[in-house]
């Protein structure tokens with residue numbers, strides 16, 4: 434390993450080679466398994482994206498009429514292509530399948546919220562762009578322009594995606610409530626009901642733990658004492674916010690598993706275990 438103090442100009446405007454930075458020939462001096470976290474992130478997000486694409490274009494097995502289970506990836510179902518009974522909020526969009534399946538009408542909002550999330554940004558910048566792959570590990574790129582110009586300046590729209598996430602979480606809550614439906618009518622509870630309720634709780638927890646939500650609640654206040662309600666809400670959101678990374682993963686896994694579970698029941702691959710009715 435060679436360490437010298439860099440003094441030459443850096444026309445590329447790079448980061449680790451910038452003027453004044455210690456010039457270290459090794460990529461990193463870290464000896465721990467720094468590559469594990471980005472690798473796990475890469476595998477986790479890649480698995481989710483592949484599953485999501487397969488499900489989005491499957492265009493089937495998303496509604497269980499007997500128990501009123503609607504798969505989260507198809508909720509809300511807003512196109513004329515939706516199977517009867519699955520559209521709880523009307524069908525404002527025409528049937529454009531197979532090119533545009535029902536999930537694709539909602540996907541820009543759901544995806545936009547996750548893609549611009551402060552945590553996910555860190556996660557996929559590290560795991561996919563290696564920019565940088567971990568703390569104190571040199572990135573392979575020569576230039577870094579940050580989020581100050583197109584396309585990454587779009588990341589600043591996160592607050593608006595947060596607003597769109599509220600109706601999405603509300604719809605998933607609605608789905609969980611109507612899943613208390615028994616075969617043949619009345620109230621019933623099955624494993625699918627429990628799965629959808631847990632999913633709604635985790636989606637709300639992730640949404641409310643958002644940094645933008647925390648700022649909307651308690652930001653720009655000079656005196657908390659004059660805004661006791663907002664202060665209380667900011668305090669609660671701050672507790673959730675401290676777990677934002679965990680909630681990001683928990684809600685991502687839960688939405689995938691809930692969708693998969695409903696798909697299995699809807700396709701007849703498994704029978705929903707019923708607690709009653």
Ligand code: FES
Nearest residue numbers: 550551552643644
């Ligand atoms: S910062 Fe992650 S959802 Fe807003």
